[in-house]
Every structure is written in structure tokens, then in C-alpha cells.
Amino acid sequence: MSNVGTPDNPLRVAIVGSGPSGFYATEALLKSDASVRIDMLERLPCPFGLVRSGVAPDHQKLKQAIQLYDKIAQSDGFSFLGNVTVGHDLSVDELKQSHHAIIFACGAESDRKLNIPGEDLKGSHTATEFVGWYNGHPDYRDREFDLSHPNAVIIGQGNVAADVSRILSKTTDELKHTDIAEHALAVLSESKIRDIYVIGRRGPAQAKFTPKELREFGELDDCDPVVNAEDLALNSESQIELEDKSNAGNAKVYKLFNEFSQRTPSGKNKRCHFMFLLSPLELIGKNRLEKVRLEKNQLTGEPFNQSAIGTGEITEIDTGILFRSIGYRGIAITGVPFDERRGIFPNNDGRIIDDGNIVPQLYTAGWIKRGPTGIIGTNRADSVATVESLLNDLHNSTFDNAKNGADFLIPLLETRNVRYVTYPEWMKIDTVEIKQGQEKGKPREKFTRIEEMLNILD
Amino acid sequence: MTTIVTDNCKGCRFTDCVTVCPVSCFHYDDEMLYIDPDVCIDCSACIPECPVQAIYEGDDIPEDKEHWIAINAERAPNLPVCEDKMDPLPGAEERKAELGF
Numbered sequence: 001m002s003n004v005g006t007p008d009n010p011l012r013v014a015i016v017g018s019g020p021s022g023f024y025a026t027e028a029l030l031k032s033d034a035s036v037r038i039d040m041l042e043r044l045p046c047p048f049g050l051v052r053s054g055v056a057p058d059h060q061k062l063k064q065a066i067q068l069y070d071k072i073a074q075s076d077g078f079s080f081l082g083n084v085t086v087g088h089d090l091s092v093d094e095l096k097q098s099h100h101a102i103i104f105a106c107g108a109e110s111d112r113k114l115n116i117p118g119e120d121l122k123g124s125h126t127a128t129e130f131v132g133w134y135n136g137h138p139d140y141r142d143r144e145f146d147l148s149h150p151n152a153v154i155i156g157q158g159n160v161a162a163d164v165s166r167i168l169s170k171t172t173d174e175l176k177h178t179d180i181a182e183h184a185l186a187v188l189s190e191s192k193i194r195d196i197y198v199i200g201r202r203g204p205a206q207a208k209f210t211p212k213e214l215r216e217f218g219e220l221d222d223c224d225p226v227v228n229a230e231d232l233a234l235n236s237e238s239q240i241e242l243e244d245k246s247n248a249g250n251a252k253v254y255k256l257f258n259e260f261s262q263r264t265p266s267g268k269n270k271r272c273h274f275m276f277l278l279s280p281l282e283l284i285g286k287n288r289l290e291k292v293r294l295e296k297n298q299l300t301g302e303p304f305n306q307s308a309i310g311t312g313e314i315t316e317i318d319t320g321i322l323f324r325s326i327g328y329r330g331i332a333i334t335g336v337p338f339d340e341r342r343g344i345f346p347n348n349d350g351r352i353i354d355d356g357n358i359v360p361q362l363y364t365a366g367w368i369k370r371g372p373t374g375i376i377g378t379n380r381a382d383s384v385a386t387v388e389s390l391l392n393d394l395h396n397s398t399f400d401n402a403k404n405g406a407d408f409l410i411p412l413l414e415t416r417n418v419r420y421v422t423y424p425e426w427m428k429i430d431t432v433e434i435k436q437g438q439e440k441g442k443p444r445e446k447f448t449r450i451e452e453m454l455n456i457l458d
Numbered sequence: 459m460t461t462i463v464t465d466n467c468k469g470c471r472f473t474d475c476v477t478v479c480p481v482s483c484f485h486y487d488d489e490m491l492y493i494d495p496d497v498c499i500d501c502s503a504c505i506p507e508c509p510v511q512a513i514y515e516g517d518d519i520p521e522d523k524e525h526w527i528a529i530n531a532e533r534a535p536n537l538p539v540c541e542d543k544m545d546p547l548p549g550a551e552e553r554k555a556e557l558g559f
């Protein structure tokens with residue numbers, strides 16, 4: 001029997017990524033009976049993943065999940081090493097030497113492509129870039145968005161598409177007391193966008209919005225939601241879907257569309273149009289995006305399994321900007337098996353597998369484990385399941401030897417001149433951000449460049 | 459805006475909702491669960507998980523359930539937190555069928 005997991009030889013776990021799934025895995029490990037030491041590695045100096053840089057700035061209440069993560073981070077046995085990219089600053093092989101187990105909770109940071117002509121035209125963007133930009137993610141700090149055309153098109157009808165559309169629909173007054181990045185607020189306040197077209201491949205009964213996100217479009221200061229009543233006609237399969245008791249969410253969404261379609265526009269300055277059964281075929285423009293060509297779809301298949309197929313009928317929308325929000329993909333890390341098709345780390349109950357065989361020591365949780373679905377809380381159940389697998393392996397004595405954890409990694413980082421950021425150092429950054437926000441009536445003003453964050457530490 | 463548990467939860471206490479709550483704000487007594495409105499972040503993760511649709515979000519609470527807002531707020535803070543899945547109460551399956559789910 002190995003004594004790993006006892007106070008003399010604690011189970012050392014490295015967690016890659018500091019989003020919700022990393023923190024819920026930490027929580028579950030710390031709650032277990034084993035003696036555990038956790039080192040969380042994060043590529044940015046700031047923790048919290050998409051809760052900081054994905055969740056919309058006008059949804060501050062959701063960001064309160066951070067209060068719990070902050071509490072977890074201050075537990076005994078936890079350490080944070082920010083500004084460290086696994087696969088670049090430290091290799092997976094090195095983590096295998098320093099820790100008994102590694103949980104990859106690194107999210108899905110790349111986008112799915114439409115794979116249509118013109119996709120790379122100037123003016124065609126991913127939702128990720130825009131979201132990262134308005135949320136002050138350092139990777140997207142210097143992106144430019146030209147909001148001078150009166151029309152904008154969003155491809156996709158999930159909650160990320162809703163966030164992008166809502167941010168474009170809101171007035172400066174509705175945004176200025178959120179933690180939206182200053183550079184973004186400046187550009188948005190000059191926006192000339194009047195009509196926002198939110199395009200779904202399938203019908204109004206299949207839109208992926210949650211009722212709550214959609215309802216907000218009926219309550220905006222200066223934007224009317226627009227739905228064409230004819231577009232709400234349903235085939236019998238969709239009717240069956242909406243009548244199903246287990247599908248209450250979609251039924252509520254459909255009801256909201258219906259309500260929007262019966263409103264007389266109140267003459268607000270902006271309009272957000274929800275359109276269905278349309279797929280983009282081509283983005284057209286000489287030097288930059290000028291219009292998008294779309295094909296009308298129809299649904300085929302059984303209820304709950306209907307897919308959209310083209311009818312050959314074409315429509316076009318003039319636009320200067322387009323955002324695609326059709327899903328995310330994970331990014332491969334050297335030394336970890338990768339499922340190219342699904343864009344995730346292949347796994348069985350959180351144990352990473354290669355060609356069906358379990359790879360010792362490697363585990364995964366969150367979006368990189370199951371794909372980019374589910375909201376913050378979904379990751380809690382998911383991380384608990386991964387930790388259960390890990391603890392089972394511990395009880396079956398899969399782990400041997402003592403490991404040195406961060407004590408092994410820190411000298412490596414030092415020789416490589418990596419300025420790692422500890423949790424107390426992050427708390428300093430946090431305090432300054434909150435202070436610079438207060439001066440402007442915002443919950444915080446984020447640093448949007450890594451150097452700026454490091455500067456206040458040295 | 460508040461998210462609340464209502465009477466459908468009574469006598470069944472399936473705890474599917476609890477496993478996805480990002481901030482562990484469910485509390486329980488012998489009969490059912492309650493949400494602490496001071497801790498809940500209104501993320502709606504729990505709503506689709508409940509097999510008997512006992513949970514409602516603020517804008518969606520039917521008039522005849524509005525009194526549950528006060529009940530959740532009063533009871534939750536004085537009861538133990540339910541962080542992990544518990545066994546359903548005896549008779550939970552029957553109750554679920556009775557409610558038509």
C-alpha cells in the first residue's frame with residue numbers, strides 16, 4: 001500500500017486553469033478525506049477564467065461566484081501560480097514529475113469556423129474576440145471593431161450570441177456602471193449600429209437562448225426586439241417538442257418570441273431582429289465585409305432530432321460587421337491526447353484516454369472535458385465526477401512515491417525567467433482594479449495588459 | 459430578482475438541483491429545499507435540473523406561488539446547507555408521478 005494521501009505524503013494535484021471547473025475540482029479535493037495539496041496553474045496573472053472574461057459585464061450578479069472561488073483559494077493546501085502557461089512555460093512531463101495527478105481544466109478557447117467563403121474578410125469576427133475585448137482579456141486588447149455601419153449580424157442563437165447582441169443593443173448609460181473595459185466602452189459609445197440581426201440555423205422552437213437571457217431584450221432602454229409573426233409558424237414536430245413537459249425552457253423562449261412579435265415597436269433607436277431557419281452561405285465584400293448571403297432552411301427529422309437543410313431560397317443582408325457564435329473548441333497541449341473532431345481532451349469519467357487506454361496521472365474537467373456546453377454551475381457536478389475518479393484511483397494505489405509539487409516547479413520557472421504570480425499578489429491586483437473602478441462608479445476597472453498587472457507588483 | 463423553490467419539491471426532495479448550484483445556496487429541512495436569496499446568484503442552472511419543475515426564477519413566478527419568495531427567504535438561512543446529492547425522500551417517485559412528471 002502506498003501512503004499517498006496521508007499527511008506524511010500528501011496527494012499532490014496540479015490543476016491547469018483557474019475557471020469554474022478548476023475551482024470546483026479544488027473544492028471537491030479539499031473536501032475529501034485524503035490529505036491533498038493543490039497547485040493551480042493559470043496562463044494569465046488573474047484567475048477565474050470565463051467568469052471574469054466571458055460572463056457579460058452587465059451580469060455582475062453572476063460574477064459573485066468569484067466570492068466562493070476566493071474563499072476556496074484561501075484554504076490551506078492551495079497555491080496559485082498565475083502567468084504560467086502549461087505547454088509553454090512548463091511541460092506536461094514536468095508536471096508529471098512534480099505532481100501525482102494533473103487535472104486539465106483549461107476551457108475551450110478557440111472557435112468553430114463557419115467554413116464559408118469570405119469568412120476572413122475584414123469585419124467578420126468571432127464572438128470570442130468581441131467578448132474578450134469588452135471584458136478586458138489581454139489577448140484581445142488590441143482588436144478593432146468597426147461599428148460605423150448601421151447593421152450588424154450575429155450568427156448563432158445561444159447565450160453567447162445573446163450577450164454580444166445585447167452589448168451592441170445597450171446605451172452607454174446602461175453599460176457605464178458595469179465592469180466593461182474602458183477601451184470597449186469608448187468604442188461602443190460611438191457605435192452607429194441601429195439594426196442587429198440575430199440569425200438561427202433552426203427554428204424558433206430550437207433557439208438555445210435561456211428564457212432569462214431572451215427576456216432582457218424586451219427591457220432595453222433604447223432597443224426594441226423584433227420578431228416577424230410569420231416566422232413563428234411551427235411544423236408538427238416542433239409543436240410536439242414544445243408540448244413536451246421536459247422542454248419547458250424552449251416553450252418559454254417560444255412564448256417570448258411570440259410576445260415580441262405582437263409588440264408595436266415603440267420607436268426606440270435600435271432594433272434587435274431575431275431570424276430563424278437561415279444559414280450563411282457566403283460573406284461578400286471587396287476589401288471588407290459588405291453583405292452576408294443566407295439560405296433559407298427547413299427542418300427534417302424526428303422531434304428533438306430535427307436538422308436544418310437548405311431550400312435553395314436565398315436572401316441577403318447588408319452589413320459592415322458580423323460575429324459568429326456557433327461554438328467553441330479546446331486547444332491542444334503537447335503531451336496530452338486531443339480529439340481533433342470534438343476539440344476536447346478524450347476521457348472516460350474525467351480520466352484522459354489515448355486510443356481507448358487510460359493515460360496515468362492525467363485527468364480533465366469542465367469545457368475541455370465535455371465540450372463547450374453548460375453554464376457555471378454545470379461545471380460543479382462535472383468536476384465532482386472527475387475528482388471521484390481520481391480519488392478512486394488513489395484508493396486503488398495507482399499513485400506512488402512522494403512528489404514535491406510547486407517546490408519542484410518554481411526553480412524551473414525561475415531559471416526560465418517566468419514571473420509567476422501568487423494568490424496574494426493577485427489580491428493586490430484585485431484591490432487596485434476595484435479602486436480604479438470606484439473612481440468611475442464601476443465595480444472594477446480591469447487591467448487589460450499583462451505588463452500593467454505585473455507592474456503594480458514590482 | 460430571486461430564484462425560489464416551491465411546493466412541488468415537498469415530499470420528494472430529489473436533489474438534482476444541488477449538484478449544479480455554483481454557490482451552494484440550497485438549504486434543507488425534513489420536507490423540502492429552500493434557496494437563500496442572499497447567496498443565490500440567479501444563474502438558473504438549477505431550474506432545468508428539477509424533475510418536478512419546482513424552481514422558478516423571479517420574472518416567471520406564477521401569482522399563486524409568490525408567497526414562496528418570503529418562505530424561501532425566511533427558512534433558508536436557518537437551515538443546514540445541502541451541498542451534495544442526498545437520497546430522495548421515501549415516496550419521491552410516487553409523488554413525481556402524481557405531479558404528472
Ligand SMILES: Cc1cc2nc3c(=O)[nH]c(=O)nc-3n(C[C@H](O)[C@H](O)[C@H](O)COP(=O)(O)OP(=O)(O)OC[C@H]3O[C@@H](n4cnc5c(N)ncnc54)[C@H](O)[C@@H]3O)c2cc1C
Pocket residue numbers: 016017018019020021022041042043044047048049050051054055056059062084085086087105106107108109131159160163333365366367368373374375376377379501
Ligand atoms: C461569452 C460567454 C458568456 C457566458 N455567460 C455565462 C452566464 O451568463 N452564466 C453562466 O452560468 N455561464 C456562462 N458562460 C459559461 C461559463 O463561463 C463556462 O461554463 C465556464 O467558464 C467553463 O469553465 P471552465 O473552467 O471549463 O473553463 P474557463 O472558464 O474557460 O477556464 C479555463 C482557464 O484555463 C486557462 N488556461 C487555458 N489554457 C491554459 C494553459 N495552457 N495553461 C494554463 N492555463 C490555461 C484560461 O486562461 C482560463 O482561465 C459563458 C461563457 C461564455 C464564453
Ligand code: SF4
Pocket residue numbers: 463466467468470471472473474475476490491507508509510511512513
Ligand atoms: S431537484 Fe427539484 S424536487 Fe429535487 S430537491 Fe431540487 S427543487 Fe426539490
Ligand code: SF4
Pocket residue numbers: 377461478479480481482483484493497498499500501502503504505
Ligand atoms: S439560480 Fe443558481 S445560484 Fe441560485 S439556487 Fe439555482 S443554481 Fe444556485
